[in-house]
Amino acid sequence: MNEDRKRILGMLAAGTITADEAEMLLDALGMPAADTAPGAASAGAGGTADATSAAVGAASPGTARAALPKYLYVRVTGDDRVDVKVPLGLLKAGLKLTSVIPPQAMDQITQSMSQSGMSIDFDNLKPEDIEEIVNELREMEVTVEDKNGNHVRVWCA
């Protein structure tokens, strides 16, 4: 039996994670979740976010993950058509730049963004957080369609 799968099923049997979390982890490994360990259904409020993330981290590096996204795409169709492709490296570099902006300038930026309805505290954004955000963007897809037939799609690939 695959080591990762065994580990996940072991955690399920121990009640560390719930059945839903086990299924999610097994899906991430690219394996079917048909065979669950006994007693899995009775695992009540077991699974914690820490256990889940530890399980994901414990998965072997060779697990099948999609390649890291390279571009952020924005497509708007409707009356006007807009296609934008932005390298994610640019976003990463821009976010990392926030840590070296002078504090007075940063306060003004934060204030302006708050007034526009975006309350983001860049001071607490660490470089590893930025990497994780960008890496997880591969799963992101936003699709909006309004009643006028305008269609907006945002995704990373």
Add this chain to the structure above:
Amino acid sequence: MSIVVLPPAFINVRVHKEGEAHFRLWLPFFLLWPLLLVVGILALIASLLADLVLLLVGAAYHGFTRLLLGVLKLLPETRGTTVHVRAKDSSLVDVTIR
């Protein structure tokens, strides 16, 4: 070991408006690299001096060199950016950075 990524080499801009003359710009941006290098070095020297002075006077912030390097790092990351806008009146704006 990180790979040195160069600034954009070409920038294409195309603007087309119905009933008006088309505008097309193909900019061999790589010709500006020597100038960018000179400006970058001068700015780096100035920022190093500024940081040194600020450090000596005890200022809380003395990261202008890091800021400059961060800004310069943005330039190569713009490669691959494309913007394509077509309005319903068939006017078109196309920008590609390679």
